[in-house]
Amino acid sequence: MGRTKDRLEKALRERYDLSYLEHLAAEKKVPVFRGSFWYYFGGVSLFLFIVQVVTGILLLMYYQPGEQTAFESVRFIVTRVKFGWLIRSIHSWSANLMIFSVFVHMFSVYFSRAFRRPRELTWYSGFLLLALCLAFGFSGYLLPWNTLSYFATKVGTQMISVVPLVGPTLMEVMRAGKEVSTATLTRFFGLHVAVLPAVFTLVLGAHLMFIQLQGIAEPESWEGAGAERRRTMPFFPNFVLRDLLLWLIVLNVLAILAVAFPWELGRKVDPLASAPAGIKPEWYFLFMYQSLKFFPATILGLEGEAVGIGLFGLAGLLWFLVPLWDARTPAGARNRLLTYVGVGAVGFIIVMTIVGLR
Amino acid sequence: MTARAWVLAAVAAVAAGLALPGAPRAEGARAAVDHCLGCHAEIGSPEAKGFRADVHFAAGLTCADCHGGDPAQEDQDQAMSPARGYRGRPRPEAIPALCGLCHGSSPNRFQARFRLDDVASAFNSGAHGAALKADPKGPQCVSCHGVHGIAPVKDPRSPVYPSQVTKTCAHCHSDPAYMKTFNPGLPVDQYAKYLTSVHGQRNARGDARVATCVSCHSNHAVLRVRDPRSPVYPTRVPGTCARCHSDVRYMADYHIPTNQYDDYRRSVHGIALLRNSDLNAPACNTCHGNHGAAPPGVGSVENVCGLCHQANAELFDKSAHKEAFDRRRLPGCVVCHGNHRVAPPTDALVGLGPGSTCASCHRGAGDPAAAKILRTRALLDSLSLGREAVEKQLSRAEQLGMDVSEARYSLKQVNQAQVESRVQVHALEMGPLQASAAPGIQVISKARLAAVEAIREYYFRRQGLGVATLIITVLALLLYLKIRQIERRQRKDEAR
Numbered sequence: 001m002g003r004t005k006d007r008l009e010k011a012l013r014e015r016y017d018l019s020y021l022e023h024l025a026a027e028k029k030v031p032v033f034r035g036s037f038w039y040y041f042g043g044v045s046l047f048l049f050i051v052q053v054v055t056g057i058l059l060l061m062y063y064q065p066g067e068q069t070a071f072e073s074v075r076f077i078v079t080r081v082k083f084g085w086l087i088r089s090i091h092s093w094s095a096n097l098m099i100f101s102v103f104v105h106m107f108s109v110y111f112s113r114a115f116r117r118p119r120e121l122t123w124y125s126g127f128l129l130l131a132l133c134l135a136f137g138f139s140g141y142l143l144p145w146n147t148l149s150y151f152a153t154k155v156g157t158q159m160i161s162v163v164p165l166v167g168p169t170l171m172e173v174m175r176a177g178k179e180v181s182t183a184t185l186t187r188f189f190g191l192h193v194a195v196l197p198a199v200f201t202l203v204l205g206a207h208l209m210f211i212q213l214q215g216i217a218e219p220e221s222w223e224g225a226g227a228e229r230r231r232t233m234p235f236f237p238n239f240v241l242r243d244l245l246l247w248l249i250v251l252n253v254l255a256i257l258a259v260a261f262p263w264e265l266g267r268k269v270d271p272l273a274s275a276p277a278g279i280k281p282e283w284y285f286l287f288m289y290q291s292l293k294f295f296p297a298t299i300l301g302l303e304g305e306a307v308g309i310g311l312f313g314l315a316g317l318l319w320f321l322v323p324l325w326d327a328r329t330p331a332g333a334r335n336r337l338l339t340y341v342g343v344g345a346v347g348f349i350i351v352m353t354i355v356g357l358r
Numbered sequence: 359m360t361a362r363a364w365v366l367a368a369v370a371a372v373a374a375g376l377a378l379p380g381a382p383r384a385e386g387a388r389a390a391v392d393h394c395l396g397c398h399a400e401i402g403s404p405e406a407k408g409f410r411a412d413v414h415f416a417a418g419l420t421c422a423d424c425h426g427g428d429p430a431q432e433d434q435d436q437a438m439s440p441a442r443g444y445r446g447r448p449r450p451e452a453i454p455a456l457c458g459l460c461h462g463s464s465p466n467r468f469q470a471r472f473r474l475d476d477v478a479s480a481f482n483s484g485a486h487g488a489a490l491k492a493d494p495k496g497p498q499c500v501s502c503h504g505v506h507g508i509a510p511v512k513d514p515r516s517p518v519y520p521s522q523v524t525k526t527c528a529h530c531h532s533d534p535a536y537m538k539t540f541n542p543g544l545p546v547d548q549y550a551k552y553l554t555s556v557h558g559q560r561n562a563r564g565d566a567r568v569a570t571c572v573s574c575h576s577n578h579a580v581l582r583v584r585d586p587r588s589p590v591y592p593t594r595v596p597g598t599c600a601r602c603h604s605d606v607r608y609m610a611d612y613h614i615p616t617n618q619y620d621d622y623r624r625s626v627h628g629i630a631l632l633r634n635s636d637l638n639a640p641a642c643n644t645c646h647g648n649h650g651a652a653p654p655g656v657g658s659v660e661n662v663c664g665l666c667h668q669a670n671a672e673l674f675d676k677s678a679h680k681e682a683f684d685r686r687r688l689p690g691c692v693v694c695h696g697n698h699r700v701a702p703p704t705d706a707l708v709g710l711g712p713g714s715t716c717a718s719c720h721r722g723a724g725d726p727a728a729a730k731i732l733r734t735r736a737l738l739d740s741l742s743l744g745r746e747a748v749e750k751q752l753s754r755a756e757q758l759g760m761d762v763s764e765a766r767y768s769l770k771q772v773n774q775a776q777v778e779s780r781v782q783v784h785a786l787e788m789g790p791l792q793a794s795a796a797p798g799i800q801v802i803s804k805a806r807l808a809a810v811e812a813i814r815e816y817y818f819r820r821q822g823l824g825v826a827t828l829i830i831t832v833l834a835l836l837l838y839l840k841i842r843q844i845e846r847r848q849r850k851d852e853a854r
Contacts, residue, residue: 075763079764256827
């Protein structure tokens with residue numbers, strides 16, 4: 001074993017200059033402080049993305065989009081294909097955990113001000129990854145072609161239509177027609193398995209590259225602190241092994257969830273049937289969906305829902321551009337407004353999601 | 359004109375003015391001298407002669423009430439002058455409105471006195487009213503009641519008196535040339551059939567209490583059979599028949615039971631038709647006939663039931679039961695299923711125990727047919743009880759979160775096998791019965807296997823999860839120990 005390793009290393013060294021990797025392994029450090037735990041959510045998100053890719057490819061071997069095949073092929077996967085039920089259940093659970101993990105990662109970066117100069121591009125690319133995750137979730141939700149997914153997509157795409165001027169056209173582009181149909185299904189399928197993975201991989205590559213180039217952000221409390229307070233650990237092997245440990249724990253949680261609470265298949269779409277009572281979008285869209293319900297029908301002569309969507313769009317844009325408007329206060333690095341906005345956003349999302357779930 | 363005539367005319371004018379506008383004058387307000395009637399009687403007019411015997415003449419109406427004009431005028435030109443409202447022979451399509459002046463909804467002096475109903479509106483709302491609107495040759499008041507000699511409805515001479523009314527209706531309804539101008543699809547043999555029915559025969563013998571056309575179809579507001587408001591619309595037929603046939607006092611003289619409707623509405627047919635509004639389900643007329651209504655004879659019962667239950671009737675006819683029943687003059691299907699109170703057929707009908715109909719003839723285990731009966735029942739049970747048991751197993755698998763929808767869906771095929779087997783029972787042959795039941799039994803076996811497999815898979819998954827969790831946990835633990843070991847070594851290196 002040892003000899004094989006030595007021979008392999010020798011063969012590689014003869015062919016490649018590995019000094020960069022050696023330098024990286026030896027020099028890359030991760031700050032150790034009270035909030036170090038939050039660093040791991042980036043890695044967990046990455047792990048779950050890998051799970052998504054692997055299980056997604058396995059599902060792709062059997063899934064067939066189409067009016068007569070989409071639902072039937074998913075049923076075939078969960079009933080006939082060996083461990084198909086497990087793969088599908090893991091894919092669904094992992095998707096949800098990934099979005100949760102990405103949200104946590106984003107807020108940890110936000111509250112630790114890790115988006116600040118010079119890491120603006122890391123923030124922008126991360127935000128883009130979150131948006132892509134949501135697009136993954138939205139497009140993937142329709143693919144089993146069951147009643148719930150059909151009507152949730154109908155409601156979701158309907159919301160886009162209230163955007164002034166471009167709304168109806170945008171909705172038709174999303175639906176590939178005036179109604180949610182098999183054309184929508186194949187469009188979403190194409191997005192889910194080809195377009196989004198390609199874009200996501202590129203953006204993820206850029207995101208990881210930015211981190212690699214700049215190193216992991218240090219906590220605010222370290223600014224001006226002496227070297228004795230700046231405790232670090234080597235990225236390799238310490239942080240990587242810890243990451244791996246957490247990945248194993250997440251894998252365990254995933255396995256338990258997938259087996260104990262298998263993802264339901266539901267009933268096949270019947271476009272002529274009325275929408276089932278209490279139809280709701282996935283939990284990660286619930287806070288927006290629920291908030292829109294509280295808007296009056298009209299606000300200053302404009303459609304209430306359109307105003308709500310406009311406000312969410314504006315809030316999302318401001319969130320995206322936080323590195324631009326987060327001006328440091330003259331007194332120091334702290335910007336309390338940022339904390340208030342962040343706490344408000346988290347509180348709002350949690351409260352609205354709970355209200356929506358009830 | 360003489361002075362006497364002028365006086366009479368003045369009196370007549372005052373009397374006419376006292377009458378309600380539009381409505382005929384009341385009795386007592388009749389013109390002192392009705393020159394119309396006088397002259398027409400004088401020239402031997404049959405109309406005038408008939409009118410003297412008309413119920414309307416007795417009530418005080420004059421010719422002018424229908425024909426217009428001025429009966430006080432002795433001069434023909436004056437009396438029949440359009441200027442004096444003379445309209446001559448009313449146009450057919452205008453007759454219902456004319457009769458409706460008294461027999462309608464607008465107030466008039468005769469309403470209370472003769473207790474007149476608003477039959478004009480009823481007529482207009484019905485199929486006859488619609489036919490008249492479409493074609494002036496259509497039926498109107500005088501088509502049924504006659505003219506210039508109209509007798510009261512209760513008068514046996516009236517064309518609408520029970521013993522006459524069927525002939526009156528047949529006048530049009532048995533005329534194919536006439537009927538096809540209005541409703542080409544409507545049969546024209548109702549009267550001929552009616553004469554063969556129990557109702558018709560009694561009616562011909564002078565029984566005015568038996569059902570005639572109007573008893574079922576109503577009189578003035580006759581509606582098409584397909585109109586849900588019609589008393590002969592399928593779902594309303596049993597209630598219509600029951601109006602007489604469930605009336606104990608009314609039926610007392612006929613010495614027939616009056617519980618048919620009560621039995622029927624509880625029967626599988628009654629529930630299907632009356633509760634579930636299944637228009638394919640039989641009503642009274644499906645088995646007894648409508649116009650030719652008569653109880654089916656002993657020998658024709660299976661033919662009647664066979665109208666719908668064709669396969670059952672055919673198999674029965676070829677079975678050993680047919681000959682045995684005929685020999686004993688037993689009424690076919692009714693022997694096992696009853697007549698008006700046909701219960702939903704269950705497998706329990708087959709067997710030797712209490713509640714089974716076989717037992718009423720085949721008594722005890724010693725009967726030569728006992729073994730076959732028990733085998734038949736066992737086969738039926740293997741479908742019904744087998745399905746019940748496998749459904750429980752599938753429910754258990756579903757409660758465990760397993761997807762057995764395909765197996766559950768496949769059980770629908772058992773229905774077909776059950777229906778076919780239950781039909782095949784009528785042939786009393788084991789071979790075809792087994793062939794009918796076999797596909798169902800096969801589906802049940804497959805579904806049972808699927809349920810067992812799903813439940814086994816559930817526990818396999820749990821065990822697999824346990825093993826996987828254990829392996830991952832051990833790996834995580836080893837990794838944790840490895841991290842500690844590495845960091846301990848790093849600290850030692852740093853300390854050096």
